[in-house]
Amino acid sequence: MNPLDPGEFRRQGHMVVDFLAKYYENIEKYPVLSQVEPGYLSKRLPSSAPQDEEPMEAILDDVHQHIFPGLTHWQSPNFFAYYQTNTSTAAILGEMLCAGFNVAGFNWVSSPAATELESLVMDWLGKMLDLPRPFLPFGNGGGVIEGNTSEAIICTLTAARDRVLRKLGHNSIAKLVVYGSDQTNCSFQKAARVVGIDPRNFRALKMTRSTLFGLSPDSLEKAIRLDINAGLIPLYLCATVGTTSCAAVDPLEPLCKVASKFSMWIHVDAAYAGASCICPEYRKFINGVEFADSFSFNAHKWLLTPLDCCCLWVKDPNALVKSLSTDPEYLKNEATESKQVIDYADWQLSLSRRFRALKLWLVLRSHGVQNLRSHIKNHCRLAKLFEELVEEDPQFEVVFPRNFALVCFRIHPSGVAGMLNAQLLHAINASGRVFMSHTTVGGVYVLRFAVGATLVTEKHVIMAWKVVQEHANSLLSMPASEQHSA
Amino acid sequence: MNPLDPGEFRRQGHMVVDFLAKYYENIEKYPVLSQVEPGYLSKRLPSSAPQDEEPMEAILDDVHQHIFPGLTHWQSPNFFAYYQTNTSTAAILGEMLCAGFNVAGFNWVSSPAATELESLVMDWLGKMLDLPRPFLPFGNGGGVIEGNTSEAIICTLTAARDRVLRKLGHNSIAKLVVYGSDQTNCSFQKAARVVGIDPRNFRALKMTRSTLFGLSPDSLEKAIRLDINAGLIPLYLCATVGTTSCAAVDPLEPLCKVASKFSMWIHVDAAYAGASCICPEYRKFINGVEFADSFSFNAHKWLLTPLDCCCLWVKDPNALVKSLSTDPEYLKNEATESKQVIDYADWQLSLSRRFRALKLWLVLRSHGVQNLRSHIKNHCRLAKLFEELVEEDPQFEVVFPRNFALVCFRIHPSGVAGMLNAQLLHAINASGRVFMSHTTVGGVYVLRFAVGATLVTEKHVIMAWKVVQEHANSLLSMPASEQHSA
Numbered sequence: 004m005n006p007l008d009p010g011e012f013r014r015q016g017h018m019v020v021d022f023l024a025k026y027y028e029n030i031e032k033y034p035v036l037s038q039v040e041p042g043y044l045s046k047r048l049p050s051s052a053p054q055d056e057e058p059m060e061a062i063l064d065d066v067h068q069h070i071f072p073g074l075t076h077w078q079s080p081n082f083f084a085y086y087q088t089n090t091s092t093a094a095i096l097g098e099m100l101c102a103g104f105n106v107a108g109f110n111w112v113s114s115p116a117a118t119e120l121e122s123l124v125m126d127w128l129g130k131m132l133d134l135p136r137p138f139l140p141f142g143n144g145g146g147v148i149e150g151n152t153s154e155a156i157i158c159t160l161t162a163a164r165d166r167v168l169r170k171l172g173h174n175s176i177a178k179l180v181v182y183g184s185d186q187t188n189c190s191f192q193k194a195a196r197v198v199g200i201d202p203r204n205f206r207a208l209k210m211t212r213s214t215l216f217g218l219s220p221d222s223l224e225k226a227i228r229l230d231i232n233a234g235l236i237p238l239y240l241c242a243t244v245g246t247t248s249c250a251a252v253d254p255l256e257p258l259c260k261v262a263s264k265f266s267m268w269i270h271v272d273a274a275y276a277g278a279s280c281i282c283p284e285y286r287k288f289i290n291g292v293e294f295a296d297s298f299s300f301n302a303h304k305w306l307l308t309p310l311d312c313c314c315l316w317v318k319d320p321n322a323l324v325k326s327l328s329t330d331p332e333y334l335k336n337e338a339t340e341s342k343q344v345i346d347y348a349d350w351q352l353s354l355s356r357r358f359r360a361l362k363l364w365l366v367l368r369s370h371g372v373q374n375l376r377s378h379i380k381n382h383c384r385l386a387k388l389f390e391e392l393v394e395e396d397p398q399f400e401v402v403f404p405r406n407f408a409l410v411c412f413r414i415h416p417s418g419v420a421g422m423l424n425a426q427l428l429h430a431i432n433a434s435g436r437v438f439m440s441h442t443t444v445g446g447v448y449v450l451r452f453a454v455g456a457t458l459v460t461e462k463h464v465i466m467a468w469k470v471v472q473e474h475a476n477s478l479l480s481m482p483a484s485e486q487h488s489a
Numbered sequence: 490m491n492p493l494d495p496g497e498f499r500r501q502g503h504m505v506v507d508f509l510a511k512y513y514e515n516i517e518k519y520p521v522l523s524q525v526e527p528g529y530l531s532k533r534l535p536s537s538a539p540q541d542e543e544p545m546e547a548i549l550d551d552v553h554q555h556i557f558p559g560l561t562h563w564q565s566p567n568f569f570a571y572y573q574t575n576t577s578t579a580a581i582l583g584e585m586l587c588a589g590f591n592v593a594g595f596n597w598v599s600s601p602a603a604t605e606l607e608s609l610v611m612d613w614l615g616k617m618l619d620l621p622r623p624f625l626p627f628g629n630g631g632g633v634i635e636g637n638t639s640e641a642i643i644c645t646l647t648a649a650r651d652r653v654l655r656k657l658g659h660n661s662i663a664k665l666v667v668y669g670s671d672q673t674n675c676s677f678q679k680a681a682r683v684v685g686i687d688p689r690n691f692r693a694l695k696m697t698r699s700t701l702f703g704l705s706p707d708s709l710e711k712a713i714r715l716d717i718n719a720g721l722i723p724l725y726l727c728a729t730v731g732t733t734s735c736a737a738v739d740p741l742e743p744l745c746k747v748a749s750k751f752s753m754w755i756h757v758d759a760a761y762a763g764a765s766c767i768c769p770e771y772r773k774f775i776n777g778v779e780f781a782d783s784f785s786f787n788a789h790k791w792l793l794t795p796l797d798c799c800c801l802w803v804k805d806p807n808a809l810v811k812s813l814s815t816d817p818e819y820l821k822n823e824a825t826e827s828k829q830v831i832d833y834a835d836w837q838l839s840l841s842r843r844f845r846a847l848k849l850w851l852v853l854r855s856h857g858v859q860n861l862r863s864h865i866k867n868h869c870r871l872a873k874l875f876e877e878l879v880e881e882d883p884q885f886e887v888v889f890p891r892n893f894a895l896v897c898f899r900i901h902p903s904g905v906a907g908m909l910n911a912q913l914l915h916a917i918n919a920s921g922r923v924f925m926s927h928t929t930v931g932g933v934y935v936l937r938f939a940v941g942a943t944l945v946t947e948k949h950v951i952m953a954w955k956v957v958q959e960h961a962n963s964l965l966s967m968p969a970s971e972q973h974s975a
Binding site for chain 1: 490498505506522529559561577603662675734813821851
């Protein structure tokens, strides 16, 4: 047996390329949201691994027969839920090369190209985002690809924590406080818990419609002063540009001014919306980032790059290295000792790391800056179209002003019960024709329509709106007794 | 522009399949260890992203011209450094499908197949390893694919920490102590630092040749008692099966007996050697795992699966969930509320997660258990062959008894200086013909010869030994004044 025989690789590789191409051709035929019941797969597949080899043809047939029904089709043009994870030909090819070379680029010498291409594309991308000079290598900062926002926050939070504990001693760990709003992504709470912040010292400041659910600098300052008076130590602020719930934007500049007074580490999480900042007209949303310590966004959401690809820049890479480096004998080498190279394992949680820069490089080159801007702008235009359709219908309302390509809307509450919107969403998704998700904004249940699938066009948005209207009409025409009341 | 046009996907996909097939055909022509200088790539590539799209042909040409020289070829059959990250056709196809579907399987409903296939393959693999019943779903345990060992340790360590802190209060965090040996992988130290263990409370117990560098239960118990007497709290033991340095094995059963007395969480890290335990003759190395709380190994090292794929089983998944779950409104759904499904985001650090189960499923099916066992046994046989060649040559010695497919050896010290072995390694790797790495074992510098590349055959092992001998002869024939002295 040769598990990497070039001839077989060629034959089976072509088979899978055709399989995926056909998948994209037919993707609209599948229900967007999987309609299976819990436990469906164990009823269809054997309970133990086969003793002997099986042909790829049989395996792909099983993917089609048994995996497809359980897939929620994130690449469907009718996927409007959560935030998208859009992909592209270029990025999939990048993943193929990454898995094909399969280098473990923990340090420079283990595969210099993996490190150097990562520095290069992060520099390209930093320039595309017009990041301030101190985040880029020629300003003594630097960029790194982490797996996800959680990792970016855990790493920067660990660095921030250790910077303080080195001065105050480890016992002070129980006094450290971190701040965000109640709209900050839940990964911040998880990260804070992981690095040992006392759960009682996690501040999710309650925001309201009056600030459009952006974190208020006054609330922040008030909370910090209360904590200081109680003998606690303010450590870290996570500000968000484009929150997960409704794409709200925290006002970076005034927030940074507050946090800086207390020498806190400021992280800007632009997981979703950061990609839009490659367009000059959206760049304003990260104004003030020059006062932050670190900035991250997920290319794996809106920049045509599949999971996982979280782009993190820091002003002081050495703060990461101080907390995250290790120096075992079995990795010692001349390049590291020369201090002329980056060993990215010291900027992240794990030792081993995939060559993720390849897919990002392929995406940037295969499309070019102008096309990537068009891609973002097109999605924002389509979201605006949907927003207009909602606004034209007196039965509906747009609940929250649109910043990017997310529309938060609901059936207008006059005379109808709140549960109706949950029923509407359930009916829409059960149809399999489109998939949307929900959130609550200021206590109000709303439907989320996020435009972002690579294959989405105007036709899909108009059709999605028709699906919404059909189901709303059918629900609203029911006798009130059959509508669930809230 | 359509970044996911099926026709273009097909055309460019076939191009990359052929590109990789050709790479494997020619892989022995490249120097195994990259020979570039730091900064080589920025001299060859533009300093900003292109404004307009570039054809895939030009990009692949640049991969060949500019990336290849900076690659260390981990898939070369002449790669014997570190521990391998071997890959296979099946796994690369799995990565293609993963990137192609690009689902973010954070919870069950976001793509049921991603969750259910992961549970299924982890169950298959658990059975292949003959893991004790309490680690498998029918014994109330469970398996999950993490990105890497660091993540597996951070997650279990966080769960263990919180289990104690829930009883004693968060202030006790500064008293928690974790234990391993000085041979434990450096990711344990990093993980302990990340989760807020006081660096002074990290015990890397010094091991010696007398226990073959395995952690001694007596040393462990002595250290624990000292810590308890000092008012500290023993928390977590990381035992290793197949250490990174020299593949030493900690004696699980007696270690677990000690740690259990103090109600510690016991993790077994078999990152490298775990894969071998699918062979009945190697299963003995994890005897005693039944007394541990968690067990992990990296399929991305020796099980034909590219990065990243760390397989973790725990006896009490709920301990992970208690520490790592979040429950934001925008992810609420009926399936989660029914408690009939697993939401794997609650078993790992990040929210988003790749559909990594696909590649593992393809590997297990495409090869079958018997072939995977042969694959492991063949590498151990080749390592044994190399070991015999070393032993036959009076100029050399095997420094450490071989457990798996790693041989630690050096030029015999009689009459020659210690630095000679470092010189030998440098000369071997600079030749580009093979790549080995080094470590120190009990203060002695040794060369590491790890057999594990997918494409390796007897011919490559014999050739590698010839390369070693040639360079050794050439070094030893130099006048002593030209040999660096230690």
